[in-house]
Amino acid sequence: MVCYPERAAEQGPGGRMPEALNILDDLDIDLPFEETTTADASASSGGQGLQGTADGAFFGPYQLIEEVGKGGVASVHRARHIHPQYADRALAVKVLHDSLSRDPMVVSLFRREAYVLSLLKHPGVVQTFEAGETDGRLFIAMEYIDGRDLDAFLFRCQHAKIAVPLPILTHIAGEVLRALIYAHGLRDNDDRRLNLVHRDINPANVFLSYNGQVKLGDFGVASITAGRLEKSRELAGKIGYFAPEQIEGGIVDHRADLFALGAMLFEMVCGTRLFDAEDADQAMRLNRKAKIPRPSKLNPNLPADLERIILKALERRPQDRFASGAEMLAALEPFLPPPQSMRMATASLMRTLFLREHMQETQLRDSMAGRRRPAMRGQLVDIFTTDPAAQRAFADLLTLNNYRVRSHDNLISLTTVIVAELPYAILVDVDQADFNAGDFNAAIQRTGRVIPIIASCAALDSTAIERAMGVHAGDLLSKPLYTDRVLSSICGAATFERPKPFLRVGDKIGRLRTRVLLVGQDAALRERDFV
Template sequence: MAELIGGRFEVLRELGRGAQGAVYLAKDSRLDRQVAIKTLKSGAGDMEALLKEARIVAKLQNPHIVTLFDAGEHEGAPYLVYAFVQGQTLAHHLIAQGTLPIARAVQIVCGVLEAIEYAHQQGIMHLDLKPANIMLSSGGQPLVMDFGIARTVTQQSVTENKIDGTPQYIAPEIIAGQGPRPSSDLFSLGMMLYELVTGKPAVDSNNVYEILHRNANEAAESPSARNFQVDERLEGIILKSIAKKPEDRYANAGAMRKALLDYLDPVREELSNTHDSHSTLEFLLRRMRSKSDFPALSSTISEINKVVDNESESASKLTKSILQDFALTNKLLKLVNTVSYGQFGGKINTISKAVVILGFETVRTVAMTLILLEFLQNKAQASQLKDEVISSFFAGIVAAQLSTGRNIKDAEEAMICSMFRNLGKLLSTFYFFEESQEIQRLQEQGDSEDKAALKVLGVTYNDLGIGVARNWNFPDRLVTGMQKLSGDRIKKSRGELESLTITVNLANELCEIAGTTDTKEKTSALKQLRDRYANAITITEDQLSKALDTSIGELAVRSGILSIDSSKSPFMKRINVWSGVKLEDKKPDETNSMSGITQLGTEIDLAIPNEGEAKPDPEAVLSAGIQDVTNTLVEEHKLNDILQMVLETMHRGMSFHRTLIFVRDPKAGVMAARFGFGSRIDEVMPLFRFPLAFAPDVFHLAMEKGADIVIEDVSSPTIVSKIPQWYRDAVASHSFLLLPVMINNKAIALFYADMEEANAMNITPRQLSLLRTLRNQAVLALKQKMG
């Protein structure tokens, strides 16, 4: 027969056990419900201690506090009867999950704060808040339990110098013997939130006294130093809550909870109350910074846009930024080798060549388009967001088509302006999904998109996107091109930049009517659109329709290159119906001429694999790069362009860890690194310089003898003495290659490439021959420059 406690509680199983007692799952036979029974081992004072907890918890009735049902004594041991919560403690959840998602961690602490705010209002402090004393129900709701050392606000510590609680979470004033106060609970919760978002306690040690000392005297490490996803605002809340002085913390639990709620999701209250476009933008940027994916997206686009130095350095920085992303490099090279870019001069095998041939601005705009597509197409709210991405991408392609033969400097620039014109809507769909749904509902009720967005967000999608674009360092020209035009009639342009803006708006409006109007209204819709732009641009309904049709085919080509599935897009299905053109209806030669597939040679196919394939064949990449350099040498060229093409080809082809070129500086008397690609290259470059004066090391040996040198292991007994100290201080690479650039028996430059591990410089004779050919092309370029 199962054990009965108190004559009515049938013990089913043990839930947990500690030094002071155990917790059991039991059945209340009188009320036919499951309960949790907390017992203490019998001993002097045990009943008094448990009854003290019972009296405290009996006063507390809150959805975030585990409810107390009864108290009693069984066989000399006291017990408490609590509501049974199906779930697990937050401590167990942490062990299983590690670091919690930031939003989830904040939600949990907000629930606990609601309970603590209520308890404080009843004059009760918990004083042992920690993950082990928080239950998470099966529905995820946090509930506070174990008020075993709780006391009223007016109570003093029973024993002088006695410290109750768990060391990692005890407030400094308690450690100092000043007695607890309500803000002591806030300190504990701040320490708990710190642990939830970083995965580890703020202060941890095997020595209890060390923990207490550090808690009382040493500032905790910033949470963002342990988890970069913790943004400045949340970090500020955490650090305020764990301030050493009670008066520096939040005034009460309600104030701390409000700060976290405002951080978690202030958009409805903040936006509906203020309708301030600036606050909306600031909130969006804050929310984006709190996401793990924003920093990478933002820094990459910002870095590309910040490249504003001299033309040679700009090309180098842009190439370096793109080469950091293997997938981006491959997609960009595939894209620029389609017929769409045929006017620029044939095959392009390196990013450096793309910059030379297509121009700095074009490569930048193509790269930013690819980055945004990569960022958004696989995100949450997948179905709607993917469709928004595809519709924006398609609008960009239409803008490029409409630019042909008009007063537009760069069709690809029109494409990126047209696509990024919808940036605000794209980001809102991702970061403000519920609000974007409300905007859509208002549109269905008759509001314009601008009016609906103003009601919900306090700012139009377009203005929001432009604000983010400025934050990403977009040049003024692109921002102007993104502007949305209003009015019944568009005015005539007063220059090329206004023509760009007009074309971008025309493309977007053409896509909008094609995606929303019935095919029966096609003729009248196209006529209305033509009339709206009649003063600004000369175009017929047939030309508009043809631009749309051609863009459908171009989208199919680019989608294939960029791994975007546009075939299932509801938007494109509507476009296809409205247009009456299906890609499969096109003849093979039409599709091929559009895509440029027949113009892509074997070398390109080998050099640039599809997503998910193995890395490119080294010899194919090296050979293609040699062809790039050869073609450039016979044209007007700059020396820096050639050197960068050579360096990039070596780096990509051989997948080196780091690749750079030293150039002789006679005035300074040194060989100094000039260009480079690879890991931490910006940190390494300033360290890669050494005196021209001879020293008995491999670098001077290569220069003195004009010898190509491969070092397999810098720690090898036969070579260790030949590795200079400056090199050991600069990098930890164990193998490297040196290819000197000799003119008139003097080393003018020196190519360097390395691998992190020893014996990793596996270069075949054929590959070494191709690397030497590239080096010799650099020699030729230098000789031409020197006359």
């Protein structure tokens, strides 16, 4: 885990993320990349500021819910689109400051940012849906992620004294790396390679959602420099993550991003920043020298092969680093568990660390969508565990909060009562020594019912995560088991995504089978047995 102060000032009011649902997929970017004259900029802005930015005000087709961030160039608002199809989805709308709308250089850069961001379409990148001009103000509508950035995540882990399992940390790094591989190879609409370099990889620009997604955001600096590989005296990014060639004004390419990712991975596994210092000037001096300590000195449990990967990414000379993101990802592969399992584990940690924020976010989303959660008083919850202490603890907690509870230590008892009365949810202890996900699924399937499953475990280890995935759990509870965390999970059970690998046919449930037609001249391929 990593330890350092949370930079609340960088996150906007209330620590909200400035960027964050893939919805308006087909909206066009209507900002051509062109220079804007001073006269044009003045005419479009009309000298007026953004009118009615109070909560609930309308800006073009968007209703602004609240301001979530403000910088020197633009403000960012949580918003929703007025079209009924999208009204329950949150967006982040970035609006250029009125005072800058008359500056042709700023307007040109903002237009270029909108154009490049519109080309980025990858599940690991914060998505841009629309850009345009309303009331003389340029704006970009982006994905709004319900969650926090990696900076806040790691700080909160330290504060709560929760050690982040190494597989989760390497998973986060791997997801960022996949996003970078995509961005580095991006081409424009004329199939010209953009030579995109992010230039600002750091924990504050990596976003984690309450559903466990990992997203890379803030490509603003990258868009400004897209298509250019040249020496520059302009330094943009965050101190402590600069590659040496950035500070020295050398040629900067995609390998600078790999250096920054190496610095971020060092920070995650060692619990301290690579270039830690008391002030920015000292940090810059350390960053310029780029003397890299061995991570194992700070984390003796770090696998030697992972240490070698970090040190190679942090080589001073670009030619000594990984030649590409793909090469680095291949090296990291042995430390990357299945992404879907790590998504569940990340979600579990996020919902625990940011319990209050997650509950508030859920309430706001329900309000925006006009949804009402079912009344919890009197709802029936089945508890399945062979641990008497766990049975008593969960039963007492739920009973005190007006739930009806049935406890079971065997599958026959559980499935018998399910047929008699369908529970609102099943709370399953996946730490049971003889627990078998296949047996559990088969027993539940025989009831002919689809029931939300909540898994619980002592620690987020690979066995617990695999078992939770195996029973199609919608949430995974791990210690520390806060009362509100348990209640929040059960309350949200009605919104869990139902398991998809099965179809009910009459009274039977069978796995989906897909038929594939192979067309080609390769006889060996035609004769191959695909299972």
